[in-house]
Amino acid sequence: MADWPLGYGRQVLTEVDSTMLEAARQAVDLSGPTWICALHQTAARGRRGRVWVNPKGNFAATLVIPTADAPDRRALRSFVAALALFDALVAVSGRVDGLALKWPNDVLLTGGKVAGILLESLGSHLAIGIGVNLVTAPDAAEVEAGAVPPVSVVSALGVEVGQEVFLDMLAAAFARHEAQFVTYGFAPTREAWLSRAARLGEVVTARMGDHDVTGTFETVDADGRIVLNTASGRQAIAAADIFF
Numbered sequence: 001m002a003d004w005p006l007g008y009g010r011q012v013l014t015e016v017d018s019t020m021l022e023a024a025r026q027a028v029d030l031s032g033p034t035w036i037c038a039l040h041q042t043a044a045r046g047r048r049g050r051v052w053v054n055p056k057g058n059f060a061a062t063l064v065i066p067t068a069d070a071p072d073r074r075a076l077r078s079f080v081a082a083l084a085l086f087d088a089l090v091a092v093s094g095r096v097d098g099l100a101l102k103w104p105n106d107v108l109l110t111g112g113k114v115a116g117i118l119l120e121s122l123g124s125h126l127a128i129g130i131g132v133n134l135v136t137a138p139d140a141a142e143v144e145a146g147a148v149p150p151v152s153v154v155s156a157l158g159v160e161v162g163q164e165v166f167l168d169m170l171a172a173a174f175a176r177h178e179a180q181f182v183t184y185g186f187a188p189t190r191e192a193w194l195s196r197a198a199r200l201g202e203v204v205t206a207r208m209g210d211h212d213v214t215g216t217f218e219t220v221d222a223d224g225r226i227v228l229n230t231a232s233g234r235q236a237i238a239a240a241d242i243f244f
């Protein structure tokens with residue numbers, strides 16, 4: 001088992017509406033980084049107001065970090081969380097192949113979405129919500145047309161891992177990547193993320209509400225924006241859903 005990282009709080013709740021809501025309720029009382037994990041959520045939410053399907057057995061947690069960081073720097077924590085998820089899934093599966101990071105906030109396994117990250121600012125705290133399909137994934141019909149189909153760790157790898165075991169692996173991995181981010185800034189995090197990126201150098205489409213931009217995925221810049229080389233030149237995009 002991974003050692004629990006020094007200085008991080010650990011809570012495991014049997015059931016909660018959403019660990020994001022629980023994080024908001026507790027934040028003012030939390031003076032250090034704290035993992036709030038739930039064995040079951042009844043009202044889990046995803047990015048852009050979507051519902052997050054969270055059957056029992058899947059992993060759900062929010063890491064609450066007290067921070068004075070400006071919004072731009074807070075947003076970079078999604079790359080730290082993605083690297084931690086990558087490492088934890090490597091530890092679970094014993095293999096790297098099939099795992100990739102999808103900008104901005106998803107982890108892919110054998111081409112399907114296995115995990116998602118949701119960042120929310122809570123004033124003096126940042127909430128990093130993480131959901132991982134450990135045992136069950138929603139039907140492909142339940143996700144947006146053209147989106148990456150969901151997969152679970154069990155369906156993709158035939159490996160079973162418990163929620164608390166996964167929490168311990170993820171927390172240890174997060175603490176390592178967070179220490180690197182705090183000490184050295186975004187540059188090494190960015191390099192590590194890019195070396196695990198899905199579809200780098202390939203043509204992708206960024207969907208931003210009312211319009212799409214299609215171009216070659218060139219890089220992620222120093223502010224965490226995806227850079228696409230399009231027919232009308234390079235575009236750096238701060239927020240979008242990416243379609244392959």
Ligand SMILES: O=C(O)CCCC[C@@H]1SC[C@@H]2NC(=O)N[C@@H]21
Nearest residue numbers: 018044045046047061116129131
């Ligand atoms: O849309 C996404 O891909 C992000 C999904 C984030 C889901 C997690 S599960 C734990 C935490 N609690 C929630 O209600 N949502 C996040």
